[in-house]
Amino acid sequence: MAVAAANESEQAAAGEPTPTPATAANDRPVATLDPRLFMAACRGDSNQLKELLLLEEEEEEDEKQGTEGGATGAADDMPAVAAAHVVVEVDPWARPPDDAAPCYQKPKKKKKKKKKKDAAAPAPPSGSRSTPLLDGVTIEGDSLLHVVAARGGGKKFLRCAKMIVREKKRKGGAAAMRLVLEARNNKGDTPLHCAAGAGKARMISCLVDLAAGGGGETAVKELLRKQNQCGETALHQAVRATKNKKAAIDQLMAKDSELACIPHEEGASPLYLAISLGEMEIARHLFHTTKGKLSYSGPDGQNALHAAVSRGQALPMLLGWLENDLKAADMQGGQAGEIRCSAPAADLLWQLSSQRDKNGSTPLHLAASLGGWPRAGFLSKNFGHVWAKSRSATRLLLDANLSTAYQADNKGSYPIHAAAWSGGLGAVKMLLKRCPGGATLRDGRGRSFLHVAAEEGSYGVVEYVSRRPKLSSILNAQDNNGDTALHRAVHAGNVAVSGCLIRNRQVRLDVANKDGMTPLDLSCSMIPPGFDYDMNPRRIIELSLASAGAPHGGGRPEPIYEKWVTKSDEDKESEKLTEATQVMSIVAVLIATATFASAFALPGGYRADGDSSNHAGTPVLAGSYAFNAFILADALAFVSSFLATVTLVYAGVPLVDSSIRIKYFNIANTLVYNAGRSFVAALGLALYLVLAPVDRMIAVTVCAIIFVSLLWGNMVAWGLARVANTVRARIGVRQAVLRVHARQVCFEVLVHFGSYVIIFGLPAIRKWARVK
Numbered sequence: 001m002a003v004a005a006a007n008e009s010e011q012a013a014a015g016e017p018t019p020t021p022a023t024a025a026n027d028r029p030v031a032t033l034d035p036r037l038f039m040a041a042c043r044g045d046s047n048q049l050k051e052l053l054l055l056e057e058e059e060e061e062d063e064k065q066g067t068e069g070g071a072t073g074a075a076d077d078m079p080a081v082a083a084a085h086v087v088v089e090v091d092p093w094a095r096p097p098d099d100a101a102p103c104y105q106k107p108k109k110k111k112k113k114k115k116k117k118d119a120a121a122p123a124p125p126s127g128s129r130s131t132p133l134l135d136g137v138t139i140e141g142d143s144l145l146h147v148v149a150a151r152g153g154g155k156k157f158l159r160c161a162k163m164i165v166r167e168k169k170r171k172g173g174a175a176a177m178r179l180v181l182e183a184r185n186n187k188g189d190t191p192l193h194c195a196a197g198a199g200k201a202r203m204i205s206c207l208v209d210l211a212a213g214g215g216g217e218t219a220v221k222e223l224l225r226k227q228n229q230c231g232e233t234a235l236h237q238a239v240r241a242t243k244n245k246k247a248a249i250d251q252l253m254a255k256d257s258e259l260a261c262i263p264h265e266e267g268a269s270p271l272y273l274a275i276s277l278g279e280m281e282i283a284r285h286l287f288h289t290t291k292g293k294l295s296y297s298g299p300d301g302q303n304a305l306h307a308a309v310s311r312g313q314a315l316p317m318l319l320g321w322l323e324n325d326l327k328a329a330d331m332q333g334g335q336a337g338e339i340r341c342s343a344p345a346a347d348l349l350w351q352l353s354s355q356r357d358k359n360g361s362t363p364l365h366l367a368a369s370l371g372g373w374p375r376a377g378f379l380s381k382n383f384g385h386v387w388a389k390s391r392s393a394t395r396l397l398l399d400a401n402l403s404t405a406y407q408a409d410n411k412g413s414y415p416i417h418a419a420a421w422s423g424g425l426g427a428v429k430m431l432l433k434r435c436p437g438g439a440t441l442r443d444g445r446g447r448s449f450l451h452v453a454a455e456e457g458s459y460g461v462v463e464y465v466s467r468r469p470k471l472s473s474i475l476n477a478q479d480n481n482g483d484t485a486l487h488r489a490v491h492a493g494n495v496a497v498s499g500c501l502i503r504n505r506q507v508r509l510d511v512a513n514k515d516g517m518t519p520l521d522l523s524c525s526m527i528p529p530g531f532d533y534d535m536n537p538r539r540i541i542e543l544s545l546a547s548a549g550a551p552h553g554g555g556r557p558e559p560i561y562e563k564w565v566t567k568s569d570e571d572k573e574s575e576k577l578t579e580a581t582q583v584m585s586i587v588a589v590l591i592a593t594a595t596f597a598s599a600f601a602l603p604g605g606y607r608a609d610g611d612s613s614n615h616a617g618t619p620v621l622a623g624s625y626a627f628n629a630f631i632l633a634d635a636l637a638f639v640s641s642f643l644a645t646v647t648l649v650y651a652g653v654p655l656v657d658s659s660i661r662i663k664y665f666n667i668a669n670t671l672v673y674n675a676g677r678s679f680v681a682a683l684g685l686a687l688y689l690v691l692a693p694v695d696r697m698i699a700v701t702v703c704a705i706i707f708v709s710l711l712w713g714n715m716v717a718w719g720l721a722r723v724a725n726t727v728r729a730r731i732g733v734r735q736a737v738l739r740v741h742a743r744q745v746c747f748e749v750l751v752h753f754g755s756y757v758i759i760f761g762l763p764a765i766r767k768w769a770r771v772k
Helices: 002-013 021-026 035-043 046-053 057-069 144-151 155-181 191-197 201-224 234-240 245-255 270-276 280-290 304-308 314-323 345-354 363-368 376-382 390-400 402-406 415-422 425-434 436-440 449-456 459-466 469-474 485-492 495-503 519-526 537-547 557-564 570-598 625-651 658-691 696-713 715-731 735-771
Strands: none
Touching (some): 046 155, 144 191, 155 201, 191 201, 191 234, 191 245, 201 234, 234 245, 234 270, 245 280, 270 280, 270 304, 304 363, 314 345, 314 390, 345 363, 345 390, 363 425, 402 425, 415 425, 415 436, 415 449, 425 436, 425 459, 436 469, 449 469, 459 495, 495 537, 519 537, 519 557, 658 696, 658 735
């Protein structure tokens, strides 16, 4: 806001109208800079620039003398005006009549005649009569001096810059010269910003010397400290430059040693910018050049430590400066509220490490949450200079200021809550090791870090707490709503985290929250209503709690169900069932088609000629164990898929009652499962029959791979096995519970794998009977 106000005041001082929001929104920017001037400025062509601006020979000779006076062209003095003369402004494109007198006469000088180029001069572009040539701008708002400053730092560009500034001074005096040096484009950048952003150290020196010639040291400091719309000075642009950063920085700092202290409070300082961009060498150069007398401030209430947290080696480097180099420094105090080296090193370090940004986060909050970003572990492991490890950054900041572990953000969350949210087990361990009392800290919602970890699915943190007896005091801690960590895990529907807490016998399963709901009540209310998958994670959690002996809350169930259990929408349930039926029908039809075709393309082929024992047209491999198993598998796959297709026809008709449709769908689901497994078995047996005569090892390997993959497809059995393991860890091996789960597991295995008994069992019995 301060920068915008300063820009408006400068426009008012220059006599320029301040655009209103409506004008800025409706008027599109228009380029008024003559294209030939633009081309000459981009090329650094001072001769063409002089011809287009109709400059006099005296100016040319003075410029030559000024250019030849310097070896490098980096610091030229402004030539003094020899004699006063009257200048009459005319339109440079208007051609005077042949008998007209000249606009002005040079005193005592009539040696050279200007070559007449008016006849050959091209017509000016439209609109040039209303806009003076030197006042034109590009579409980005760049003046002619902006273009020259950003393009180069050689002698020809320096000459063009001096020519433009002198012409402005000749026409409008020192005030016009200052305006052209301080002119701003659409981003608020001055020509000095452009030169610094391009890394043109000689151009920086030239512009600063021109400002000194027009207003002395005061004008130089004002120019150097001009801020664009982002609140950045030319030093910020030098930090952003792609090349010659150090040379540009040295030129700017040589003219104003306190330039790195801007901005004082709000906005990104040059040091913050260098660290956030990963420019560690530039940050080190800034610090040592200023001897620590620089601003550490950043945007949104941050400082350089906030930026250094995630930038690999930036944090230990910056903390090393603050702890070592600044101990011997005795800096003068700055303005109130400034973050500068105005206090002893310990005070400055405490101030930086405890400063909160707009969200209330300290650097320790950021360090503790580093692991929450996607691919953070991969980045910290393989690109340590790009992304730091959460544990190491947390350790460094705790060493610098241990009290920040007890500093909360705007929502009341402490660094340990941030670490638990991001799943940073290393940071959690470090915080608990250095600050054991931090385990009981509560955030604004009354949650411990275990609540946060359970709700966000941070399994590593939850498992660590469950295995530490010293942390058992927070296992059953309740937040402001009365929820324990198990309540939050059940609410999130995380099977792994819920199972980890249920297996711990110190976790109480009968604690009710303020709504009177135990974890079992909450899990029942979270199950999706209507048509749903049996092994839905929330159903597994509900089954685990019930099997472990978790009770319901007191009172009647009607109020709880009316308040918390969502009623199903018949229309949506019907639509959901229809879509599921369509998907399953496609699978059933594909299996039926493939198995029907394979029945007439048997492995091994058919006999062409018959004999006394074999008939023509019969399968060549008939009678072998593998072939008999293949025939059974193919037949079962076809029959199951065909029956599933017919059953799905009834399940997909909306006219049938929903309960009947769901029943038919469940039957079809079982048939499709059996059809798929039989089809896979048929494929494995067919490959075995073809490959076994050639390479038996490959044939066996292929069959093994195919049949092992079938185990992964039985998710129901896996879900029941997980529930059984959770219950075993909670209540031990009890015959009643073990009998129930064993019966359920056996039933599921028989339903889903019973077809294999027929496929492999019948041929084996037949072969055994023949041998006997």
